[in-house]
Amino acid sequence: MFCDELKIKLIAGKGGDGAVSFRREKFVPRGGPDGGDGGIGGDIIIKVNPQLNTLSHLTHTKTYRAEHGTNGRFQKMHGKNAKHLILEVPIGTIVFTADKYQQLADLNNSNDEFIAAKGGRGGRGNASFVSSTYRAPRFAENGEPGEEKEILLELKLVADIGIIGLPSSGKSTLISVISNARPKIAAYHFTTLIPNLGVVDMTKFGGSPSDSFIVADIPGLIEGAHQGKGLGIQFLKHISRTKLLVHLIDGTLDNTKKNYQIINKELKAFDKNLAKRPQIVVLNKIDMLTEEQIKEKIKELGRIKSFQISALAKTNLKQLLFEISKQLIKLKEKTPPAPAKKPIPVLQPHLDQEKFKIEQIIQKKDHKIFVITGQRIEQIATMTNIINPEGLERMYHYIERFGIQRTVERQHAQFGDIIRIKDKNIPYRQ
Numbered sequence: 001m002f003c004d005e006l007k008i009k010l011i012a013g014k015g016g017d018g019a020v021s022f023r024r025e026k027f028v029p030r031g032g033p034d035g036g037d038g039g040i041g042g043d044i045i046i047k048v049n050p051q052l053n054t055l056s057h058l059t060h061t062k063t064y065r066a067e068h069g070t071n072g073r074f075q076k077m078h079g080k081n082a083k084h085l086i087l088e089v090p091i092g093t094i095v096f097t098a099d100k101y102q103q104l105a106d107l108n109n110s111n112d113e114f115i116a117a118k119g120g121r122g123g124r125g126n127a128s129f130v131s132s133t134y135r136a137p138r139f140a141e142n143g144e145p146g147e148e149k150e151i152l153l154e155l156k157l158v159a160d161i162g163i164i165g166l167p168s169s170g171k172s173t174l175i176s177v178i179s180n181a182r183p184k185i186a187a188y189h190f191t192t193l194i195p196n197l198g199v200v201d202m203t204k205f206g207g208s209p210s211d212s213f214i215v216a217d218i219p220g221l222i223e224g225a226h227q228g229k230g231l232g233i234q235f236l237k238h239i240s241r242t243k244l245l246v247h248l249i250d251g252t253l254d255n256t257k258k259n260y261q262i263i264n265k266e267l268k269a270f271d272k273n274l275a276k277r278p279q280i281v282v283l284n285k286i287d288m289l290t291e292e293q294i295k296e297k298i299k300e301l302g303r304i305k306s307f308q309i310s311a312l313a314k315t316n317l318k319q320l321l322f323e324i325s326k327q328l329i330k331l332k333e334k335t336p337p338a339p340a341k342k343p344i345p346v347l348q349p350h351l352d353q354e355k356f357k358i359e360q361i362i363q364k365k366d367h368k369i370f371v372i373t374g375q376r377i378e379q380i381a382t383m384t385n386i387i388n389p390e391g392l393e394r395m396y397h398y399i400e401r402f403g404i405q406r407t408v409e410r411q412h413a414q415f416g417d418i419i420r421i422k423d424k425n426i427p428y429r430q
């Protein structure tokens with residue numbers, strides 16, 4: 001099976017910080033707190049675009065970052081939520097964790113999408129902390145950092161076009177200059193023994209990502225291949241699902257038309273339908289021919305229209321690729337859409353609420369450090385500024401509420417010990 005794989009890093013947007021602010025109005029001497037909440041950070045969403053065939057448009061950048069939410073402001077002004085970053089992928093893309101250990105999503109339908117990295121919550125402004133007992137909080141939350149992770153995208157490839165031709169007509173040379181495939185190329189026959197697949201990134205030739213396609217280079221065919229001559233014709237099954245064939249003819253050989261017919265006869269012997277597949281006929285190696293010789297070849301081919309290229313000298317490749325891409329788009333429009341498969345749920349990462357553990361107890365000379373981990377408590381620690389006395393109080397509130405206090409007490413916590421959560425060192429207190 002052929003796969004296109006891509007590892008990328010995602011950093012979702014951070015939430016905006018909450019504001020600390022107090023109302024200031026004429027004739028109102030002591031206004032209440034009015035600090036607004038921060039905006040939500042942008043998610044990174046992986047979304048199907050049925051027009052795409054490859055992942056090549058995502059290879060230019062290794063790290064994708066969504067925008068941050070903006071900070072809250074006075075007069076309870078809410079910070080702006082950030083825009084989500086949408087990464088488009090072809091149908092059939094599977095999302096894995098970077099180590100490929102866990103599958104996160106299988107995007108099989110034309111409108112599937114998956115939130116791959118969640119943006120951070122906005123921090124609450126001091127206006128949100130007002131209660132009957134807490135009238136003038138001088139404290140606001142920081143915005144939560146966006147999720148950060150590495151993922152692996154995998155796309156199972158089915159070739160859109162197959163390159164066919166006699167041995168040494170230049171099939172592997174062509175695929176090597178138009179795609180990312182790097183097959184073996186040599187001046188002897190049957191250099192290619194198994195098909196090679198390559199992704200043609202049309203943005204490299206001035207096209208758009210949706211023009212990109214997948215090409216297969218197969219072993220050479222010879223007369224009598226259907227009777228087992230040369231490498232036979234079994235490998236033609238690898239291109240039986242292609243939509244279009246590029247028929248490459250070596251321009252330096254005589255009997256241009258006859259050579260063309262030999263290949264078509266072998267195709268027919270393998271599968272009548274494959275022989276009926278649209279073909280783009282290409283005369284290769286024109287760098288070795290004079291203008292006069294090229295004209296003669298065209299004349300010999302008669303009604304069979306051809307492109308004239310040199311794969312080696314990279315002559316006329318762009319025109320050929322745009323023609324392939326144009327024909328592919330037309331052919332795809334004609335093909336009925338695949339029946340809808342059962343919808344997959346849109347998966348969202350969630351935080352395992354209130355679970356924590358003592359990761360480690362570090363024994364120092366005169367005190368201990370309890371290193372606490374847990375998604376939710378770490379999130380709270382990141383969002384809380386403990387230098388602010390009210391922020392520190394809030395941290396103690398959660399330490400109590402989550403049961404961390406009781407747990408460290410059972411481990412003989414004493415005055416002078418530290419509870420460490422993420423990068424915050426909180427003095428233990430009884």
Ligand SMILES: Nc1nc2c(ncn2[C@@H]2O[C@H](COP(=O)(O)OP(=O)(O)OP(=O)(O)O)[C@@H](O)[C@H]2O)c(=O)[nH]1
Pocket residue numbers: 165166167168169170171172173174184185186187188189190191192193218219220221284285286287288309310311312313
């Ligand atoms: N002058 C010239 N030589 C070419 C061109 N394209 C390919 N060749 C040469 O032709 C020879 C065969 O090229 P390949 O790309 O290996 O041909 P192939 O069709 O893949 O051959 P098989 O895999 O054996 O069927 C090599 O020596 C290439 O350098 C071209 O445009 N001009």
Ligand SMILES: [Mg+2]
Pocket residue numbers: 171172173183184185191192217218219
């Ligand atoms: Mg080859």
